[in-house]
Amino acid sequence: MGRNIVIETHDLIRIYGSITAVDKLNLTIYEGEIFGLLGPNGAGKTTTILMLMGLTEPTSGSISVMGYDPTREPLQVKRVAGYMPDSIGFYDYMTGRENLLYTASLNQIPMKEAERRADELLSRVGLKEASDCKVRGYSRGMRQRLGVADVLIKDPKILILDEPTLGIDPEGVKELLELIVKLSKEEGKTILISSHLLYQMQEICDRVGIFVKGKLMVCGKITDLAENISGEKECAVELIMKPFDVAAMEIIRSIDGVKDVYTQGAMLVADVQSDEIAVKINRELIERGYIIYHFRVRGYTLDDIYRQYFGEEGVTI
Amino acid sequence: MIKQKEVTVTSFDKGTKRGSSGGFYKVFIKELSDQLSSIRFLILFFLILVTGVASFYVAASSIRDTVEEMGNEFVFLRLFTTSGGSLPPFTSFLSFLGPLVGLSIGFDAINGEENRGTISRLLAQPIYRDDVINGKFLAGLAVLGMMTFALGGLVGGMGILLTGLPPTGEEILRLIIYLLISVVYMAFWLGLSVLFSLLFKQAATSALAGIAVWLLFTIFVPLLSGPVADLIYPIRGQDDIIGQLRNITLQQNLSRISPSTLYDEAVVAMLSPGVRTLGPILLEQIYGAVPGPLPLGQSLLLIWPHITGLVAGTLIIFGITYTIFLRREIRA
Numbered sequence A: 001m002g003r004n005i006v007i008e009t010h011d012l013i014r015i016y017g018s019i020t021a022v023d024k025l026n027l028t029i030y031e032g033e034i035f036g037l038l039g040p041n042g043a044g045k046t047t048t049i050l051m052l053m054g055l056t057e058p059t060s061g062s063i064s065v066m067g068y069d070p071t072r073e074p075l076q077v078k079r080v081a082g083y084m085p086d087s088i089g090f091y092d093y094m095t096g097r098e099n100l101l102y103t104a105s106l107n108q109i110p111m112k113e114a115e116r117r118a119d120e121l122l123s124r125v126g127l128k129e130a131s132d133c134k135v136r137g138y139s140r141g142m143r144q145r146l147g148v149a150d151v152l153i154k155d156p157k158i159l160i161l162d163e164p165t166l167g168i169d170p171e172g173v174k175e176l177l178e179l180i181v182k183l184s185k186e187e188g189k190t191i192l193i194s195s196h197l198l199y200q201m202q203e204i205c206d207r208v209g210i211f212v213k214g215k216l217m218v219c220g221k222i223t224d225l226a227e228n229i230s231g232e233k234e235c236a237v238e239l240i241m242k243p244f245d246v247a248a249m250e251i252i253r254s255i256d257g258v259k260d261v262y263t264q265g266a267m268l269v270a271d272v273q274s275d276e277i278a279v280k281i282n283r284e285l286i287e288r289g290y291i292i293y294h295f296r297v298r299g300y301t302l303d304d305i306y307r308q309y310f311g312e313e314g315v316t317i
Numbered sequence B: 001m002i003k004q005k006e007v008t009v010t011s012f013d014k015g016t017k018r019g020s021s022g023g024f025y026k027v028f029i030k031e032l033s034d035q036l037s038s039i040r041f042l043i044l045f046f047l048i049l050v051t052g053v054a055s056f057y058v059a060a061s062s063i064r065d066t067v068e069e070m071g072n073e074f075v076f077l078r079l080f081t082t083s084g085g086s087l088p089p090f091t092s093f094l095s096f097l098g099p100l101v102g103l104s105i106g107f108d109a110i111n112g113e114e115n116r117g118t119i120s121r122l123l124a125q126p127i128y129r130d131d132v133i134n135g136k137f138l139a140g141l142a143v144l145g146m147m148t149f150a151l152g153g154l155v156g157g158m159g160i161l162l163t164g165l166p167p168t169g170e171e172i173l174r175l176i177i178y179l180l181i182s183v184v185y186m187a188f189w190l191g192l193s194v195l196f197s198l199l200f201k202q203a204a205t206s207a208l209a210g211i212a213v214w215l216l217f218t219i220f221v222p223l224l225s226g227p228v229a230d231l232i233y234p235i236r237g238q239d240d241i242i243g244q245l246r247n248i249t250l251q252q253n254l255s256r257i258s259p260s261t262l263y264d265e266a267v268v269a270m271l272s273p274g275v276r277t278l279g280p281i282l283l284e285q286i287y288g289a290v291p292g293p294l295p296l297g298q299s300l301l302l303i304w305p306h307i308t309g310l311v312a313g314t315l316i317i318f319g320i321t322y323t324i325f326l327r328r329e330i331r332a
């Protein structure tokens, strides 16, 4: 990953009447990284993105996107950055392909090249069969995929995606996240994603910034953030074993260093002080004749980090 | 999501170096083809076509009788203004339906994009904001122009076939000016509907607002100008010439607030060269006047204020729309 700065904001403020939607934001995003902008509803994520794209003016502060000021040189910014709004819409009386070609034409891409890119992207996002159907008949997820193709058609250096996984089924989400990682790692695109879906972001983001009420609370690698929360390397153990009974819970609880044991869906989860304790749990259970089907030590999740910064009620999954 | 008018926001895209983004042409072409293929435009066009052709046909069949009384001077133009018995003349149909076409083209120009969620995607492309508003407005104007001239050409040709009389050069010129004025008049309604599409979030609301203003201007303003004038300059008796004159002048000027009145008067002057004045005439003024049609230049002079009024109104409304749109904050 390069260390070139692609997006930088300095003391960015946006005030709506009495609401400060974005409060003194200082953000730095480097070339080639996937940056996750996380935060609960109304945190100011969309507002920040709109300012980056030059669609909304900041009340004060400065922004630089590849060296351009979105307020004064919006066209330059829009040439290098692709933006996918959270409520993406298309001309529903046109086909998916026609919608893409229109976007391409607005970007001054020659017709031949535009057609080539449109077809390639449509099959890339899995809309090849539907490409000549009117968007009117598309499902929510299909529109979202078309949205991805739409931002990619101008071959931007920066991708700004506002809640891109909204309304897509789990399989689709997986494909989309894979595509995003690929775009970043293989094609070197810088990607800024806003979301409130922690687990998804945890899987793909190089760095995240957690946003609450317009303020950036923390910013950095997820692992670093986790260590900030507590000095030690605490972790949780996921378990599925047979027989899955209360006695097992008691056994685990009696082990030194286990802080809590609870069920989570079909799993048993134990919060432990270190991963050595996790090994201990495993050994103990096997000695007692349990058969272990699933055993996983998980590090601190974003969930915990998130919770740390704005309490339980802000968590929306 | 709360949507709030932003007063503090300065114009977007009023940037430094301003070259052409090439976006205008692309937006224009798309809007043009959207309009021409939209069902709602086709329906209205068909309606105008059918009523126009029907009234024209009836006028053409009855024109033979009037030729004997009035001679065949400007017969070609009379085809447009003659009501053949039960059907109103062609000009009335165009004057009545034209605004509706204008309104139908523009009423969801902006809020349609907002409701579909395409506006933020559109403005995230490297084009200027004015490209969008200009492209939409001028595409609408182009559609109106094409429609009007196609219609005028069609019925004109029909007129020649039906009467067997070729139009004179002046008649053709007057017809072209008439069609141009019609385009301007419809453009006024187009501009108004685009403005409403910017002010109202729902397409239905902006359509209704447009129709309300249309009713106001075509029906209520002319209707109310009489009573209002009576209120200000009551006529005391038959001998009160000055009072009567003031009353009529005021009434006429009041009704000229309405672009429909301006248009109708302009059409009359343009297509009926016999009309020498649009205001009240005193008997003294008629003495000594040479009877006969006005030359084209004089007719134009007569309606010059009307034309500038219509053009100015359209430009002002478009200017307001343009300014609001450039300052509008776009939220998906």
Ligand SMILES: Nc1ncnc2c1ncn2[C@@H]1O[C@H](COP(=O)(O)OP(=O)(O)OP(=O)(O)O)[C@@H](O)[C@H]1O
Residues within 6 Å of the ligand: A016, A017, A019, A020, A021, A039, A040, A041, A042, A043, A044, A045, A046, A047, A048, A086, A196, B002, B003, B004
């Ligand atoms: N036009 C506006 N007028 C007034 N307040 C606004 C306006 N736009 C946004 N806000 C306020 O700004 C704050 C931030 O909104 P924003 O849309 O940026 O949040 P978000 O982080 O994108 O939330 P979500 O996850 O729901 O999309 C909210 O409190 C919102 O009410």
Ligand SMILES: [Mg+2]
Residues within 6 Å of the ligand: A045, A046, A047, A086, A162
């Ligand atoms: Mg948002």
